[in-house]
Amino acid sequence: MNLEAFVLPLPGRSLAVIFWDRVRRAAGDSALSVYAPGELSPGELSEIASSLVASLGDATAEAQQGGPAPALLICWWLGGSAAAVALALHAFTLGAAFAWLALATVGLTLPWSRTGNAFGAARRASAARKVTRRLVGLEPAPGIDPSARERISAVWQFARAQRGSETDQMRALERFCDEQAWPAAASVYQTRLALADGRRRWRFGRRMHRRQRLFSLCEMRTWPST
């Protein structure tokens, strides 16, 4: 398994991102290649690996704590709905006025608030488990892929020429990553912008959700421009 971490620019600091939802499979040991605008100290590399563990664990926890497993959820809905119909039929023999009793009784036992996110959370947890199984002995090391290095260097060069407010700079970086055919990095900036501006999340909610990638985040230092 080959994981890649990219240190992306932010105004006044940087952000190490690992996209772990679509990893490249490779024979032999797992590797975490880190692409940064300069040399990282061993402690910083450990921080990046640690953020990956936190993100994978969060995805697993979301599925465990967010609601029942999809199979259990289907059983819950099928069992509850069958019971609702059966009780309603029984109540009709007493008179139509009693049907509400059956519906209210069974309606209270169905997992109304836990269904919406359960399948998405289960999918994310399954992706996290696939990566977690191969994490043993994963040591981060500087990346050597020339195209990835060129890509990160272009983003940094663009970021260093930016002026204006933090939001404007991040918006420009998002556009630049999109133009460079790097939607994954663009989605990172989009997520940061959405966090900074709650309204944007609603306005572009559907579009953002479609592009959403799974990644870990680790805030890092500023880098000198030389």
Place this chain on the structure above:
Amino acid sequence: MTAYAAPLVGGAAYVMAASTLAALRGAGHALADAPQPLALVVCVQEGHQDDEAATDGVVRSLFRRAAVAATLNAQAQVSPVGLDSRGVRRSLLAFGWLLLLGGGTIAAGIGGLWLALGYPLIRRATLRSADPLIIAAPLAQAIGASTIARRQHAGLTSLARLLETGGGVGQVTLTDRYQQAAAACVPLGLAPLAEFYGALARGAEPRMPWAAEERADGAVREPA
């Protein structure tokens, strides 16, 4: 898992920042799913020297305290499963048994079966899988079994220099130095430590698990 040996004026402090707690919580869930060895790392400044045999015990106990804090935080975040009111649940259970035993029709039997047995069982199974305490045992085991590595962190080295020189502007008080350190944390890539230095500058007790190492005798003090 990454903790920090944060430089102080005249010593260092082992700090379990919020990011360490998040990573421990994440590792706990991953470990509960599939047991694996855990790597414990302490980020140190360049040239940091300590008696590893003596400090390892303190660092491990700090990791344990951080694991407890992470588990309790996770417990606080869990939302209730199914009906929250015990009274309503008991009423439904009683109604289910009445339907099952005295309903007299197949439809009433099915409804009663669901209310008396199906729903309580399925709710219990969901609660069991959502229990945040499932991360506690695997975490404790992994922390006890793993070795502690020390790795140099460029940000901590710069921070130590800043604390030593006090920014190089005349007489600087201890409070000013910690204030400068708190402000420098984000640009140096040590955002999780900003809260720690901020608390020191205010003269308050940092809220995260930490232990200070005094340079004079090398002994490590763990705050109560």
